[in-house]
Amino acid sequence: MSDIDILVTIGIFAAVILLIAFDRLDMAVAALLGVSVLIALGLLDGDDLDSIIATAGGPLSLLFGGMVVARVLARTGVFDWVGERYLHATGGSGRRFLLLLVVLVAPLCAFLPNATTVILVAPIIVAVARALKVDFVGPLIVTAIISNSAGMLTLVGDPATFLVGSAIGLSFGDYLRTVSLGGLLAVLVVVPLLPRLLPDVWASRVPLGAEAPHPSTITRPAFVYLSLAVLLIMITLFLIGETLPTRIVPPAVAIIGATLALLVVYGVRVEPVDNVLRDIDWKTLIFLAAIFALVQAFTKTGLLQGFSLQLYDWFGTELTLVALLLLAGIGMLSALLANIPVVAAALIMTQGYLVAAEVVPEVAMASGFTDWPAATLPVFVAMMFGATLGGNATVIGASANIVAAGICEKEGQRVTFIRFARYGVPLMLVQLAVGALYVLALSLVLD
Amino acid sequence: MRQPVGRLRFDLARMTLLLCGLLMLVPTASADVLKGIRARGMLHCGVSEGIAGFSMPDAAGRWQGLDADFCRALAAAVLEDPEKVRFVPLRAAARFPALQAGKVDVVARNTTWTLHREAIIGVRFPAVLFYDSQGFMVPAALPVASAAELAGASICVVKGTTSGRNLSRWATRLGIEIEPLVLDSVSAAREAFFAGRCAAWSSDRAQLASVRSSAPGGASNWRILPDQISKEPVGPAIWGGDERWAMIVRWVLFALIRAEEDGVTQANLDERIAAGDTVQFFATGQEHQKLLGEAMAMVPGWSVRAVRAVGNYGELFERHLAPHGIERGLNHLWTQGGLMYAPPVD
Numbered sequence: 001m002s003d004i005d006i007l008v009t010i011g012i013f014a015a016v017i018l019l020i021a022f023d024r025l026d027m028a029v030a031a032l033l034g035v036s037v038l039i040a041l042g043l044l045d046g047d048d049l050d051s052i053i054a055t056a057g058g059p060l061s062l063l064f065g066g067m068v069v070a071r072v073l074a075r076t077g078v079f080d081w082v083g084e085r086y087l088h089a090t091g092g093s094g095r096r097f098l099l100l101l102v103v104l105v106a107p108l109c110a111f112l113p114n115a116t117t118v119i120l121v122a123p124i125i126v127a128v129a130r131a132l133k134v135d136f137v138g139p140l141i142v143t144a145i146i147s148n149s150a151g152m153l154t155l156v157g158d159p160a161t162f163l164v165g166s167a168i169g170l171s172f173g174d175y176l177r178t179v180s181l182g183g184l185l186a187v188l189v190v191v192p193l194l195p196r197l198l199p200d201v202w203a204s205r206v207p208l209g210a211e212a213p214h215p216s217t218i219t220r221p222a223f224v225y226l227s228l229a230v231l232l233i234m235i236t237l238f239l240i241g242e243t244l245p246t247r248i249v250p251p252a253v254a255i256i257g258a259t260l261a262l263l264v265v266y267g268v269r270v271e272p273v274d275n276v277l278r279d280i281d282w283k284t285l286i287f288l289a290a291i292f293a294l295v296q297a298f299t300k301t302g303l304l305q306g307f308s309l310q311l312y313d314w315f316g317t318e319l320t321l322v323a324l325l326l327l328a329g330i331g332m333l334s335a336l337l338a339n340i341p342v343v344a345a346a347l348i349m350t351q352g353y354l355v356a357a358e359v360v361p362e363v364a365m366a367s368g369f370t371d372w373p374a375a376t377l378p379v380f381v382a383m384m385f386g387a388t389l390g391g392n393a394t395v396i397g398a399s400a401n402i403v404a405a406g407i408c409e410k411e412g413q414r415v416t417f418i419r420f421a422r423y424g425v426p427l428m429l430v431q432l433a434v435g436a437l438y439v440l441a442l443s444l445v446l447d
Numbered sequence: 448m449r450q451p452v453g454r455l456r457f458d459l460a461r462m463t464l465l466l467c468g469l470l471m472l473v474p475t476a477s478a479d480v481l482k483g484i485r486a487r488g489m490l491h492c493g494v495s496e497g498i499a500g501f502s503m504p505d506a507a508g509r510w511q512g513l514d515a516d517f518c519r520a521l522a523a524a525v526l527e528d529p530e531k532v533r534f535v536p537l538r539a540a541a542r543f544p545a546l547q548a549g550k551v552d553v554v555a556r557n558t559t560w561t562l563h564r565e566a567i568i569g570v571r572f573p574a575v576l577f578y579d580s581q582g583f584m585v586p587a588a589l590p591v592a593s594a595a596e597l598a599g600a601s602i603c604v605v606k607g608t609t610s611g612r613n614l615s616r617w618a619t620r621l622g623i624e625i626e627p628l629v630l631d632s633v634s635a636a637r638e639a640f641f642a643g644r645c646a647a648w649s650s651d652r653a654q655l656a657s658v659r660s661s662a663p664g665g666a667s668n669w670r671i672l673p674d675q676i677s678k679e680p681v682g683p684a685i686w687g688g689d690e691r692w693a694m695i696v697r698w699v700l701f702a703l704i705r706a707e708e709d710g711v712t713q714a715n716l717d718e719r720i721a722a723g724d725t726v727q728f729f730a731t732g733q734e735h736q737k738l739l740g741e742a743m744a745m746v747p748g749w750s751v752r753a754v755r756a757v758g759n760y761g762e763l764f765e766r767h768l769a770p771h772g773i774e775r776g777l778n779h780l781w782t783q784g785g786l787m788y789a790p791p792v793d
Contacts, residue, residue, distance in 0.1 A: 002486030302549040309541055309550060352544030358607055358631070362543055366567040 006301040009043050013298050017336055020396065021417040027396070028283050031290035038297050048296050055341055056292035058159070058251040059115070059399050060285055065254025066116030067280045069231060072261040074123055075270060076224040083127035087208070094134055094204030098142065098194050101125065105143055106187050109150035110157045112238050113250055115399040118147050120231075122407045132206050137413050138198040141423045144404035145392045146190060149431060152183025152388050160334075160343045160387035167347050168380050169370025179381055182438035186389055186431045193430060197423050223268045230260040284406035288338075288399055295341045304333075304345040308352030317357045319375055320443045323382035324436055326350065330383055331432045334390030335397045335424075343387045350379060378443040385435030393428040395420035480552050480685070480692040481525065481744055489531050492518035493551035496536045498633060500657040500771045501557055510534045513767045514555035516757040517576060517683060517700065521553065524699045524749035529756035538632055540607035543568055546686045553696060554684040557651060559609045569687040573697035576682040577768075578777035578786055580675035581613050582652035584659060587670045589646065594674035598623035600646035603636045605629075613677040614649050633658075647672075651679050653773045660771040695743060702750035705789035706759035708780060713758035716751065760787060 016034035019025045025033070038044040044052075073079060086104075090097040108117045118140075125143055129136035151158025155165045155175035165175055195202040234257030241248035248256070266273050299305075315321045326346065333342050351369075354360045354376060363369060372380075391398030395405045395417055401424070405415040484490050494502035494514055502514040519529035535551050542554045543564075557579075558564075560572035583594045583602070591597060594617075604610045606629050618625045628645045630636040633654070640648040641663050648655065652671060659669045683696050706712070711719055740747035757763060764775060779785025 002483065005486060305548040306550055308544045308548050312541070348547060352547055356538070356541040356544045358540045362540065362607065363563060363567055365543055365547065365569070368567075 005043055006303065008041065009038065009297050009301050010303075012037050012043075013294055016294060017396075023416050023418070027417075028287040028290065031287055031294060035290045035293040038293070043300075044293060044297050048293075048300060052289075052293050052296045055296065055344070056289050058249070059292075059338075059340070060289060061251035062113045062254045063115050063119070063285060063288065063399060063403065064280065065234070065251075065256075065258040066113070066119040067285075068258035068276060069227075069234060069261045070119045070123065071276050071279050072227050072265055073120070073231060075265075076220070076227045078224060078228065079123040080127065083124045083131075086124055087128050087131050090128065090132065092132065092206040092208040094132055094198075094201040095195075097128060097132055097134075097204075098139065098198060098201060099191070101139060101143060102146055102187070102191060105146045106150040106153070109147040110153035112235065113254070114144075114147040114151055114158060115403045116254065118144055118400045118403050119407070122404065126407070126411055129201075132201075132204055134201045134204050135413070136411065137408050137415060137419070138201055138423060140404045140408055141401075141415070141420055142190070142194070142198065144398065144400040145424060145427055146187060147400045148388060148392050148398045149187045149190065150183070152186055152384065153180055154183075155179075157183070158339075158388050160339045161384045163340065163343050164347060164380050164384050164387070167351075167367070168372050168377075178377060178442070179384065182381065182385065182435060182442075183388075185434050185438060186385070189430055189434050190427060193427060197426065220268065220270065223264065223270055226264045226268065227261065230257055230264060233257065233260065281403070281406045281410065284402055288402055291338055291396060291402075292341070295337045298337060299341050299345045304342070305348045305352070308349045309356055311349070311353040312356045317359060319359070319379055320440065322353065323378045323439050323443065326379060327382035327386045327432060327435055327439060330386030331390030331428065331435075334387050335393035335428065337397075339387040339391050339398065343383060346383055346387070350383065354379070374446045377446060378439045381442060382435070382439045385432065385439065389428055389431040389435060392431065393421060393424040395424075397424070480689050481695065483549070484525055484552055488526065489533050490518060490522040490526060490553070491533050491535055491551045492521070493535050493537045493542055493545050493554035493556055494518070495556045496538060496632065496634065498557060498654055498657055499661060500653065500768045500773065502534070502536075502555065511767065513577060513763055514557070516763055516767065517555050517703075518553065520703060520753040520757045521683075521696065521699050523752040523756035524702075524745065525695065527746060527752060529752075538607070539605060542684070543570055546570065546684065549686075552685070552692075556684075557654060557681050558684045559651075560680045560682055560684075561609065564684075565687075570684050571687045571693050572680075572682050572684055573693045574682055574700045575680040575786075576700060577653065577680075579651040579653045579679040579681055581610055581649060581677040581679055582655060582675055583647045583649050583672045584640070584655040585647045585670055585672060587668050589670075591672070594647070594672050594676065595621055595623065597625060597647050599625070601626040601628050601644070603628045603630060603640045603645035603648040605633055605636050605650060606631055608650075609677070609679070610650050617676040649676075651681070653768065653771075656773045657768075657771045666772065691744060695745065698743070699749070699753050701789040702753050703757070703760040703763065704780070704787050705750075705792075706754045707761040707787075708782070708789060711754060711759060712762060713755060716755055720751065 012034050016030050019030040020027050035044065086100065089100055105117065105121060121143060122140060125139050126136045129139050148158070151161060155170060155172050156162055234253055237248055237253040237256065238250055241250065241253050262273050262276060265271065265276055311322055330342060330346050351365055355362050355364055359376060360372065391401065395401050395415060401420065405420065408415045494510060497503045499512070501512040502510055503512055505511045515534065518532045518534065522532045523529040535545065537545050537554070537556060542556055542558060545551045546554055555576070560575065564570045565572065583597065585591060602614060602625050604614055604627050611627060611629060614625070614627060628639060630639055636648060636650070637658055639645060652675065655671050659666045659671065662669050683700070685692055685696060736747045740749065758766070764778060775785065777786045779787060781788040
């Protein structure tokens, strides 16, 4: 890319972000417009399209699968049933509602794809919030943020942690020993902030009984059991699919789950399959695909990768400083860009930096290199924190956020960029601060 | 009143149509290094931080040497102007990250072609610009006739190069103990060696000869031992995945070699073309040249421009390396017992 191409690309990207941030144009249309201009100017070409499909295919499949399964489950009445139990567990207290939300979502997202989990739990959250007579937007945004943060709990919790962890040869157990505690702290730090961010919800108190929703009547048990069996198969495959002789990756699991769910709908003849597909949140999927295309154009500028030599010029072999810079920088970038391509580009940059700094041999630039010295671990952990937690700041920072906003809109409440940022930015800043402290502690321990 | 777009029904059929439309709009031309060079109008060439004979700024600040001139030949071929080169001095450890990050389009920096670099890192070496080997430089007064007599001695070596690995393998093979003193850069190794911190300096022999030519007290105070402990085919390196760029780099180098094979020099090039007695490789205006230019995405006459800019391979060698006492050896043309050989054009 020439310097002018780079400037034009960044200009288009910034314009899209501003259009969305100031609510001047619908998010999906703004993103599509940006992609169209990039294509028309030749700044996105055929090779880029291949890269976009390779990067976006997985997340979009996960979302599509989750949406189909959630839509089918909604029809069974099972969400009403779980919502009823959840509501009773809250005892009518908004505070317990939020605390239980954290307890419910965090463990799920430690193992399941974040956005898929948000899709599955969102109907329950909305139902309970309505029963408690509180606005469901705040709790749903917190759900998305908890789901992103809980991605740090395990190696497989978030594509970004998996990407970095697998690139440096971290096993599931290594991750639990060295990184999970940081992830747990990032989740827990949200709790003391909830009364400030959601004061109305936190303080709400509704006497149960009269206000509680009536238990749902499940009229088609066979449909319920079959749908739950599909959910169980999907969750099981999420957990063990990649260890099977024929490896089934999470996006493939989502597609299999969606197919089985549609098969159940067709077989039980509850409603036409067309109805289920029509209710899928296509706008969210299209928006996310367009965002991936925009990010591809941004990463193509090479600005991020090009920092590998700059980092060495600035910091030499001061790995702790580099780690903190990466945490903050990737955190800020992930607030505006999908974190997977950001992390992919940052990995190249970091590997290049460590080779240029002669911390590792040149062969460390190979994708399969795993013999990283312990002193480099905080650098990679900082990348994970930045990528995973940075996305909490804005509605476009993570697919779970986009999904949450899409669900809010379907439920009649529009979530603007600013509205999301009111919750997201403070939480992200506090979480990144916790991440920085953890990285510093890790550096001291490994020094 | 404008309808809120967020409430539009995005049904499957419309979305599929929209995506198909986007896919049809996507041009099929791929982004590549050549495109980037043309867009910025400048070739970014990674060179050493200063190795006389290969790449080093002269008193006027102009980069001189075999590697520097090869970059000028590339710029002449690709951009029709040999001066459209930005030289980027790189430490050995920074050369591949710089290539990967796109900071440079090509590295012409005494880089040895190895399987590990191609297969594991993903760097490509389109051709060999200079056949070298690793050797040893010692003070002339040191009473050793061969490197094997350096057992137990401290030997300077530059970090991030193939030299360190070659040295330890050589010592293991001979069953001798040595004490490598690993330095960060060529300048650090030079300083350490001439300060007497190590008994010998092991590196590419041409590099040692280059350093010796400006050594303290004169070249005669230092001796390069006859031992050659490795093969060091060095040449331009590029980042993998762009076959057309690899082809261009390779054939620009072959054009310089072919010019020497055909007796075409910087001085007689125009005369030979005017007389019509040059071989087809350097002829212009012919149909196959046009087709070749189109196939390589180059303006016809690229090979002529490369030779006009820097001369043929032999001229480059004589101009930059011979003054440092570097013998041509394996870098002679194949017709003269060397390994320099340009494949035929058709």
